[in-house]
Structures are given as structure tokens and as C-alpha cells.
Amino acid sequence: MKTVGALTARLQELHGRTAETPLFNPVFQLSLDLSRLLEGDGLSLDDCDALVGELECAALLRRAERLRQLVAPVSPATNDKALADSLEQDDFAAFCAQWEQPQLHAVFTAHPTFLLTPAQAQAVAAAASQDGAIGDDSCVAPSTRKPVTLGIEHDQVMAAMAHGQDARDTITARLLTHAQACWPDRWQDFKPLPFRFASWVGYDMDGRTDITWSASIGFRLAEKAARLARYRDQLAAIDAGHPLLMELAPAADYAGARAADFAGDLTDPAALSLAANRLTAHDPRKLLSLQPCIDRLESEAAAVGGARSVQLKVLAAAMRADGLGMGWIHFRVNAKQLHNGLRRRLDPDGLLDLSSKGAIVHLRRAIAAVEPLRANFAALAIESSTAIRQFLAMVQILHHIDADAPIRMLVAECEEPATVLAALYFAKLFGIADKVDVSPLFETETALEHGGRLLDALLQEEEYCAYARQRGRVAIQTGFSDAGRFVGQVPASLAIERLQGRLAAAMAANGMEDVAALVFDTHGESMGRGAHPVSLADRVSWPLSHWARGRFAAAGIRLEPEVSFQGGDGYLFFATPELALATLTRLAELRPAEGDEEAAEDDPFYRRTDLSLDFYRAVRDHQHEHLESRTYARAVTAFGLGLLNPTGSRVSRRQSDINADREMSLRQIRAIPHNAILQQLGYPVNVIAGIGSAADGSDPDLTEMLAGSARAAQILRLVRSANALASIKTVAAYGELFNSAYWASRPYRGLEDHLTGPCAALAEYLVKDDRVGTFRRLASRLRVDAVKLHQLELALPPVAEAADTGAEREATRRAIGALQALRLALFQHMFLRVMSIPAFSRANDVSREDVLEMVFTLRVDEALAQLRRAFPTSFPKPSDFNLAEPADYPEGDDAGYASIGRDFIEPIDRAYALSLRIGTAIANHFGAHG
Structure with missing residues (x-):
């Protein structure tokens, strides 16, 4: 089995044997077949490398095809025509209101989803940006993964936003040309x-402490320099001698120089003072508002007419949208960080209960009485409170970088109205x-419920309403991250939908129809993280449903929908000019800003x-039962985070205690790694589980409601x-790796006598291991629920699908099965190799048993570091020294442990590297990481 064709054919054959015995596991059997070949003479790691290369190429091509399907068509000419055909021509006022x-x-957010x-x-x-067939020439050879730093993430954000800006300019030009003609x-x-467009990359402090305030200031200055340079180039393309260039070009250079000032180490007060004084000093190049530029461009446009008029108004529109940056920016803090800052200011004795009505009264009075304070960079440098420091950074940005563009302050884990008022207090204080x-974030189960x-x-609250009217909007954030993990993706979406409806009702009840509702739905590109995989239409309406949009329309409240394009997965929608234009055209x-107040009237999901x-x-x-189950937690954490590549600058730390993995809580793993592990284990529990059980018995009324509902159809498309x-079967297969009986029996018939020693050692070591039982129990629970889901599907009307969809789906399933079996074989290779390594003495409190457990929980890098220390292959030799005194000892050259490195350590290293490449391929089939 040295070809993918042979691999998938064998898997197909093995699947047929499940008819003989339902407990037969074709994935694990294929892994055993491969393992026997790998431990004998039938398969080498080079052969495995070739198989992985072919499988990961196919997965990469599938990823490109899926991306293109979501935004198709991708031809710029076709998209220009599609937009033109969609524009209405009858009423100018309605057209303006619409656009x-x-x-x-x-x-553009940047949680760790930089998979590729x-x-x-x-x-x-590149493959998704063209209309032709996507061939193998679109694959790239695997390369060494470099760490993803915050700077790399920011660079990628800037590139994606630049493509988005260009695409928006194209659409703006089409809108203006249409209006000019009509x-x-x-x-x-x-x-x-x-x-x-907006970004929180470089400004999001929720869950991390590695972003300094000076880095945030430096990023904002760099964004200003980049955007001014783009404005300059755009204007120069219209008129190379335009007088406004004499303002834009020096302003771009000035911002770039100030960005360089803040890119260095500013821990020395003298260095900070120099950088701060340069930024705060008056300078004719220090452009703080684009409004005069916009006015001049629009006045000129009115005077010149024709095509040049459209070009000038396109540039003015871009300036109005982005301001003095590549887009707006979002700072984010955690509610606890905000509470800590508030206690320092208003509650030094810690007597204020923020969940009480007394806290509301106290904050109401504080907000009404607050007198604004001035702050400079010294205040920012010495401030120890994370939340207050973020407000001080915003002060400097608004005063010295961009006075026009507002800033979002997102508050994570917001569960009390007092938390929002605390943020408002600090905004007024400064x-x-x-x-x-x-913008409060509603994401936890408690936040969604209350x-x-x-x-x-x-x-x-009068103070809050007056503030919202001044801003022109009420802003909230709904999250699909922890919500999708702890509540389940389908319940989370439905709970968020109800919360959005409650916002519309609360605004109407309190006479707030005169302001907009800005609803920021933060999700990733994975179906386990709030992105619907079927179509862009579903992706838009899954987090902000037609029913929710209809509630705002019925209340007469203008809606400002906001969504995230997250990390490397999300940036792909804007990775080329063609993709950016196709995405924005769709x-x-x-x-999505428009709602139909009658949209849900005929949907039985909302009537019944x-x-x-x-x-x-x-x-x-049902999802909650999984969350509270020790079985589920143990299965998800069985390999720690070792199934995953590092995919971002916010690193999820592994446990330092070697035995801690056995008791690791799901809350010690962030939402993205949690979802990614479910992908790698073969079953997205937080998407599928519970749907079948909820319809247990196929109640005729429930079945009729689900069959006749557009919202239910969307849920079922996701599932x-x-x-x-x-x-x-794949979930169960991972448990069999830890089955003592399997290892004891494997060489029983004399087919693998050379493995008798390590297999016996593995069997003895794993006899008390709990993971085989854990995975079996989880697989049983999932199977019971899956049978009920199958029964529900039989009770529902059949779903029409394209003729080749079934064959394509089966081909994808076989490819994933082959990848999983190959990885299981590689894991067995690693287990056998580490068991065969000679014993070594304890060093630095790390024993041989510790190293074994590191490998079994895929802390392979740590294990190999210990093994290389125990069995060095490079060490000092007498010939390295230039000494006059003769010596007879040591005698000859010591060969060291080269054979141990060659036969054991290096194969483990290579097998693990191949397994990580398999993980990327599996995630590509799922369409995103985590």
C-alpha cells in the first residue's frame, strides 16, 4: 500500500466488513495494516512522506475549491456586471439610504487560526481566484513552519485590508456611475x-499580556502611514500634479517616522520621552483629520464632472470610510480587568458588589459627576491596570494620530450592566x-441566559442612553467561541438570535429608535466556531438571522451588522484582488444590513x-452533559495539544506537570484548540451532538415543524x-492506541516476533491507562445520538443534491479515513520506538517513565529534548583541545549514541512531523482550523 489509491481501496474493503460485525473498526484495522508494513520491510517513512504529500495536496485543492464555491463567480468582469444588475434605479432617496x-x-481578527x-x-x-480547473500544480511542497508572531499577523491584516479597500473602491465606483447615469x-x-473595515490585531488584550501599549501605538501609526501612502498613490493616479499631494505625501512620511519611533524599546524613560515629544509636538505634517481633504475632493468633483468626478468621489468615500488608518480599530479587555481598574478608582476597599443595584446607583452618580482628566504618555507608561492603560492608549491615538475615527472598546465576559457603565465612566474620565x-460581549452561558x-x-439608564445618542449607536458583541464550545454551536446560535431580538425590543421599549444597533458577531471560519460552511448566504444569516434582522426592521431601528474574518482562514477571502471583489460583491x-419584518411570519420555527x-x-x-462529563474532557485532552500545529501568536500553554494532562479541564484549552481537536479526533461534537436526541422518537409535530422551517433547514444544513x-469509528480508533490487550496480542501469532519486547512493554505500561475506556464510552454515547439523528433524517423529506455530491462526499470521507489511519500508524511507530530506547538515569527530575508519558500525550518536542540530552550524539573530543601535555585516556574515539539517534530518536521526530502535516490536511477538508 504505497499509493493513495491502494490505501483508499483497502479502506473501502475494510468498511464492507462492518456488515459482519458492527464493532469492527476499519480505520484502526487499516492503521494496523500500515503499522505492520512500517515495522517490517513493506513501508518506510519515505513512503509515508510520499503518501502524506499526495493526501495533503488533495486536501489543499479541496480547500481552494470550497473557497471558490463560497464566493463564486470570481471573475472581476462578471462581478461588476452582477453588481450592476442588482442595483435598483427608481428612487434616489432609497438608493442613498441603502448605500x-x-x-x-x-x-479582521487574529485568533490562532493561521493553519497554512x-x-x-x-x-x-491563487487557485481559488481563477475560473479554470484547479490542478495539482496549485500544490506547494511542504516547508518548515515558522512561528507566527504578532507582527506577521498584523502584516497579513494590512494586506487583506488593502485588497478589501481596492475591492470596495471598485464597488463604490459602480454605485457612483449608476447614480450619475440615473x-x-x-x-x-x-x-x-x-x-x-476594522481590526483588533495589536489591540486585543483579552487573554494575553504580551502586547505592550507602545506596540499598539506603533501599529496605529504604521497603519496611518500605510493608508496615507495609499491615498497619495490613488490621487496621483488621478492627477499626478494634484495640489493635495503636497499634504498627503509629507503626512505619510511623518507618520512613518513616528511609527519607527514607537517600534523600538521604550522602557527607558528617556527613549519614551523623545518618541512621545516628537509625536505630540505641533508639526504641519501632523494630519489629524481628513475632513478638509474630503471637502476639497468633493468640491472639485462637483466642478469637473464626468469620469474624473467619479474617481475623486471614490477617493473621498474611501477617506470617509477608513479615516487616518487602514480601518477602524477595536480594543478589547476582559470584564475582570475592567473591574480591577474600577476598584482602584471608585472602590479601594473592595466593598462594591457589581452585580447589585447599589453598584448601578454608585456608577450612575460617578458618571454624572466625573470631571475629565488630562493624560500624557508618562501616565500611560506607569499605569499598571490593563483596562485603564487601554483607555489611556485610546486617548493618545485620538489626540495625536486620528481625531475622526471612533474606537471600539469590546468588553469580554460582560455579565452585568455595571460593567458597561464602568467602561463608560473611564471613557468620560479621560x-x-x-x-x-x-460594546459588551455576550458569549458565556451566563451572559447569553441573562x-x-x-x-x-x-x-x-439615562446616562447610557444619552451617551448612545451622542454616538449614534448601541453596540454589542456576540461570540461564537466559548458559546459554541460550552453551549454547543446550534444552541449558541439560537441563544444569540434571541438576545439580538431582545436588543431590538429593549431599544424600542426605551425610545431608542433614533440610534442604530451595531451587532458584532465574532466567529471564525470553522463550522464549530460559528461560520456556516454551505454558502456565503448562510454564513451571513447564521449569526444574524432573517428573524433577528426582521425584529430591528419592525422596530424601525437601523441595523449595522458586523462580522469577523478571522486569522489566516478568514483572510483568504481577501487574499487576492479577485477574491476580495468576489466576497464583497456577494x-x-x-x-445583510436590511431586514424584512415579515421574514419569520411564515416560518413555523418561530410560530411553534x-x-x-x-x-x-x-x-x-445534551451538549451540557458532554461538557460536564469527565469522559468527554478526558478524550478531548487525551493528547493535550499535541495533535495541533501552533497557529498564532497567542500560544496555548501546555501543562508543565507531566501528569496534569490526566486531569486537564476543558477550560484550560481555548475554544479554537478545543474545536480543532474535535476535528482531528474525527467528530465535531459541538456541532452534531444532541440534534438526534432532541428529536428522539421523531415526534410528528416536531418533524413537521423541522421539515417546513427555513431556519431549521439552515440548522440541518450545518449539521x-x-x-x-x-x-x-475514528474516535474509537484513537482509544485503541492505549489498549493493553491490543499490544499484548499483536505479536501473538509470531508474525512480528521482532516486536515482542516493545509490545509486551507497552502492554504492561498501559494496563492501567484509562484512555481506551474513555474513548470507547465517548464513541458509544456519540453512536446512540447518531442513530437518532439518522432516524430523524429518515423522517424528514429527502434533500435534493447534485448528482456528484454523494460520490464527492464519499471520496472526501475516504481521504480523511486514510489520513487518520496513516497518522495512527505513525503514532504506533512512535510508541514502539520510544519503548525500545534503552533505559537511562533520571536527570533534572525527568525519568524514562516521564518521557514515555510525554510521547503518549504527544508532548514530543519535550520528550525528544530529554532523549537527546540522555543520548547525545555530539560532545567534546580530546582533539578539540590544543594542549601541550600528553594523555593516554580516553582511549580511541567514543562513537557516542549515534545509533540510538538514528534508529529511535530521529524516526520519532520524523513520524511526529508527518502527523502534524496530516493534521493540516484534515483541517483543510473541514475547511478551516478550529
């Missing part, structure tokens, strides 16, 4: 703003409340709440997509 406010705010290497990402994007006497009044949008009451209470056609609420609660309770990639 003068963003149809979508796109936020730069070369792989470029190959996927309303020649009025079109100059049209000020298009179809999309707005005199920036007119430029800061405080979020409606929080919004009701908040919107009854979004422009979908018009007796059924849908019971369905929601049943799925949620079917996940289920098409899932394999409970």
Missing part, C-alpha cells in the same frame, strides 16, 4: 459607504466618550415556539455538513 450606510462592517504556511495560503488563494442632477449628493463605542435582562437594565448582493424551544433546550442539555466529515 450611504455600511451593508457590513468586516473586522504563507506558501500554502498563497497557493490556495440621477444626473442629484448624484453629487450621494456619499456611498458600502462597507467598513474625555473620549464621544469617540468610543463601548443578557436580555442586562440590556433591559442598561437601556433604562455581500453587496445579500445586503412550544416545539422549537423544547428542541433548543434538549440540544443544549449535515459536519456529519458528512465525521467518523465515530
Whole structure:
């Protein structure tokens, strides 16, 4: 079995044997077949490398095809025509209302989802950007993965935003040309703003302490320099002698120089003073507002007319959208960080209970009485509170970098209205409340359950309502990260939908129809993280449903929808000019800012709440049982984080205690690694589990409701997509790695006598290991639920699908099965090799048993470091020294441990590296990491 064809054919054959015995595991059997070949003479690691290369190429091509399908068509000419055909021509006022406010705010976030290497990402994007067949020439040879730093993430954000800006300019030009043709006497009044961009990369302090305030200032200055340079180039392309260039070019250079000042080490007060004084000093090149530039461009456009008029107005529109940066920026802190800062300021004795009504009264008075304080860079440098430091950084950005563009302050784990008022207090304390949008994040189970009451209470506060009217919006953030992990993806989406409806109702009840509702739905590209995989239309309406949008429309509240494009996976939508234009054109056609107040009237999911609420609660309770189950936690953490490549600058730390993995809590693993581990184990539990159990018995009323509901159909499309990639047999197979009986029996018939020693040692070592039972119990629970899901599918009307979908789905399942079996064989190779290494003495409190456990939990880098220390292959020799005194000892050359390195350490290292490449390929089949 040295070809992928042979591998998948063998897997197909083995699947047939499940008819003989339901407990037969074709994935694990194939891994045994491969392992026997690998431990004999039938397969080498070089052969495995070739198999992995072919399988990962196919997965990469599938990734590119899926990306193209989501945004197709990708031809710029076709997209220009598609947008033109979608524009209405009858009413100028309606046209302006539709396009003068963003149809979508796109936020480029950077959690650790940089799965692909730069070369792989470029190959996927290039393949997806063309209409022709995607061939093997789009694959790239694997290369050494370099650590993903914050600077790399920021560079990628800037590249994605630049493509987005260019695509938006193309769309803006089409809108202006349309208006010019349809309303020649009025079109100059049209000020298009179809999309707005933002980023939190370099400003998000939730869950990390490695981003310094000076780095945030430096990033913002670098963004200003880059954007001014782009404005300059755009204007120069219109008119190389335009007088405004004499302002834009020096301003770009000035911002670049100030960015360089803040890129260095500013821990020395003298260095900080120099950089700060340069930035705060008056300088004619220090451009703080683009409004004069916008006014001049639009005045000129009105005077010149024709095509040049459109070009000038496109540039003005870009300036109005982005300001003096590549887009708006989002700072983020945790509620606890905010509470700590508040106690220092208003509650030094720690007597204030922020969940009490007394705290609301106290903060209400404090906000009303607060007198703004001035702050400089010295205050920023010496501030120890993370939350206050973020406000001080915002002060400097608004005063000395961009006075126009507002800043979002996202507050994670916000569960009390007092937390929002605390943020408002600090915004007023430092005199920036007119430029800061405080946005509570609703993501935890508690926040989603009680979020409606929080919004009701908040919107009854006069100080908050006055602030929201000043800003022109009420801003909230809903998260699909911890929500999808701890509540389950389907219940989380339904809970978020209800919360969004509660916001619309609370705003209407408190007379807030005169401000917009900005709803930021933060999710990744994975189906386990809130991104619907079937279509861009589903991706848009999954986090902000037609029902929720209809609630805002019914209340007469303008909606500002905002979504995240997260990390390396999300940036692929903007990785080339063609993809960026296709993505924004599809979004422009979908018009997510618009809602139909009658959209849900005919959907039984919302009419039959007796059924849908019971369905929601049943799925949620089933997911909660998994979350609280020690079996589930042990299975997810069985390999620690060793199944995953590092995929971002925010590193998830492994436990230093070698035995801690056995008791690791799910809360010690972040949401993205949690979801990614589920992919790697073969079953996205937080997407699929509970749907079948919730419909247990196929209640006719429930079945009828699900069959006739558009929202239910969307839920089922998500579940079917996940289920098409899932394999409970694979989950069970991972447990068999730790089956003592398997290892004891493997050489029993004399087929592998050379493995008798290590197999016996493995059997003895694993006899008390709990992981085989853990995986078996989890697989049993999943199977019971999956059978019920299958029964539900039989009770529902058949789903129409393309003729080749079934064959394509099966081919993908076989490819994933082959990858999983190959990785299991590699793991067995590692286990056998580490068991065969000679004993060595304890060093630095690390024993041989510790090293074994490191390998079994895939802490392979740590294990190999210990082994290389115990068995060095490079060490000092007498000949290295130039000494006059003769010596007879040591006698001859010591060969060291070269054979141990060659036969044991290096094969483990290589096998693990191949397993990580397999992990990338599996994630590509799932469409995203985590």
C-alpha cells in the first residue's frame, strides 16, 4: 500500500466488513495494516512522506475549491456586471439610504487560526481566484513552519485590508456611475459607504499580556502611514500634479517616522520621552483629520464632472470610510480587568458588589459627576491596570494620530450592566466618550441566559442612553467561541438570535429608535466556531438571522451588522484582488444590513415556539452533559495539544506537570484548540451532538415543524455538513492506541516476533491507562445520538443534491479515513520506538517513565529534548583541545549514541512531523482550523 489509491481501496474493503460485525473498526484495522508494513520491510517513512504529500495536496485543492464555491463567480468582469444588475434605479432617496450606510462592517481578527504556511495560503488563494480547473500544480511542497508572531499577523491584516479597500473602491465606483447615469442632477449628493473595515490585531488584550501599549501605538501609526501612502498613490493616479499631494505625501512620511519611533524599546524613560515629544509636538505634517481633504475632493468633483468626478468621489468615500488608518480599530479587555481598574478608582476597599443595584446607583452618580482628566504618555507608561492603560492608549491615538475615527472598546465576559457603565465612566474620565463605542460581549452561558435582562437594565439608564445618542449607536458583541464550545454551536446560535431580538425590543421599549444597533458577531471560519460552511448566504444569516434582522426592521431601528474574518482562514477571502471583489460583491448582493419584518411570519420555527424551544433546550442539555462529563474532557485532552500545529501568536500553554494532562479541564484549552481537536479526533461534537436526541422518537409535530422551517433547514444544513466529515469509528480508533490487550496480542501469532519486547512493554505500561475506556464510552454515547439523528433524517423529506455530491462526499470521507489511519500508524511507530530506547538515569527530575508519558500525550518536542540530552550524539573530543601535555585516556574515539539517534530518536521526530502535516490536511477538508 504505497499509493493513495491502494490505501483508499483497502479502506473501502475494510468498511464492507462492518456488515459482519458492527464493532469492527476499519480505520484502526487499516492503521494496523500500515503499522505492520512500517515495522517490517513493506513501508518506510519515505513512503509515508510520499503518501502524506499526495493526501495533503488533495486536501489543499479541496480547500481552494470550497473557497471558490463560497464566493463564486470570481471573475472581476462578471462581478461588476452582477453588481450592476442588482442595483435598483427608481428612487434616489432609497438608493442613498441603502448605500450611504455600511451593508457590513468586516473586522479582521487574529485568533490562532493561521493553519497554512504563507506558501500554502498563497497557493490556495491563487487557485481559488481563477475560473479554470484547479490542478495539482496549485500544490506547494511542504516547508518548515515558522512561528507566527504578532507582527506577521498584523502584516497579513494590512494586506487583506488593502485588497478589501481596492475591492470596495471598485464597488463604490459602480454605485457612483449608476447614480450619475440615473440621477444626473442629484448624484453629487450621494456619499456611498458600502462597507467598513476594522481590526483588533495589536489591540486585543483579552487573554494575553504580551502586547505592550507602545506596540499598539506603533501599529496605529504604521497603519496611518500605510493608508496615507495609499491615498497619495490613488490621487496621483488621478492627477499626478494634484495640489493635495503636497499634504498627503509629507503626512505619510511623518507618520512613518513616528511609527519607527514607537517600534523600538521604550522602557527607558528617556527613549519614551523623545518618541512621545516628537509625536505630540505641533508639526504641519501632523494630519489629524481628513475632513478638509474630503471637502476639497468633493468640491472639485462637483466642478469637473464626468469620469474624473467619479474617481475623486471614490477617493473621498474611501477617506470617509477608513479615516487616518487602514480601518477602524477595536480594543478589547476582559470584564475582570475592567473591574480591577474600577476598584482602584471608585472602590479601594473592595466593598462594591457589581452585580447589585447599589453598584448601578454608585456608577450612575460617578458618571454624572466625573470631571475629565488630562493624560500624557508618562501616565500611560506607569499605569499598571490593563483596562485603564487601554483607555489611556485610546486617548493618545485620538489626540495625536486620528481625531475622526471612533474606537471600539469590546468588553469580554460582560455579565452585568455595571460593567458597561464602568467602561463608560473611564471613557468620560479621560474625555473620549464621544469617540468610543463601548460594546459588551455576550458569549458565556451566563451572559447569553441573562443578557436580555442586562440590556433591559442598561437601556433604562439615562446616562447610557444619552451617551448612545451622542454616538449614534448601541453596540454589542456576540461570540461564537466559548458559546459554541460550552453551549454547543446550534444552541449558541439560537441563544444569540434571541438576545439580538431582545436588543431590538429593549431599544424600542426605551425610545431608542433614533440610534442604530451595531451587532458584532465574532466567529471564525470553522463550522464549530460559528461560520456556516454551505454558502456565503448562510454564513451571513447564521449569526444574524432573517428573524433577528426582521425584529430591528419592525422596530424601525437601523441595523449595522458586523462580522469577523478571522486569522489566516478568514483572510483568504481577501487574499487576492479577485477574491476580495468576489466576497464583497456577494455581500453587496445579500445586503445583510436590511431586514424584512415579515421574514419569520411564515416560518413555523418561530410560530411553534412550544416545539422549537423544547428542541433548543434538549440540544443544549445534551451538549451540557458532554461538557460536564469527565469522559468527554478526558478524550478531548487525551493528547493535550499535541495533535495541533501552533497557529498564532497567542500560544496555548501546555501543562508543565507531566501528569496534569490526566486531569486537564476543558477550560484550560481555548475554544479554537478545543474545536480543532474535535476535528482531528474525527467528530465535531459541538456541532452534531444532541440534534438526534432532541428529536428522539421523531415526534410528528416536531418533524413537521423541522421539515417546513427555513431556519431549521439552515440548522440541518450545518449539521449535515459536519456529519458528512465525521467518523465515530475514528474516535474509537484513537482509544485503541492505549489498549493493553491490543499490544499484548499483536505479536501473538509470531508474525512480528521482532516486536515482542516493545509490545509486551507497552502492554504492561498501559494496563492501567484509562484512555481506551474513555474513548470507547465517548464513541458509544456519540453512536446512540447518531442513530437518532439518522432516524430523524429518515423522517424528514429527502434533500435534493447534485448528482456528484454523494460520490464527492464519499471520496472526501475516504481521504480523511486514510489520513487518520496513516497518522495512527505513525503514532504506533512512535510508541514502539520510544519503548525500545534503552533505559537511562533520571536527570533534572525527568525519568524514562516521564518521557514515555510525554510521547503518549504527544508532548514530543519535550520528550525528544530529554532523549537527546540522555543520548547525545555530539560532545567534546580530546582533539578539540590544543594542549601541550600528553594523555593516554580516553582511549580511541567514543562513537557516542549515534545509533540510538538514528534508529529511535530521529524516526520519532520524523513520524511526529508527518502527523502534524496530516493534521493540516484534515483541517483543510473541514475547511478551516478550529
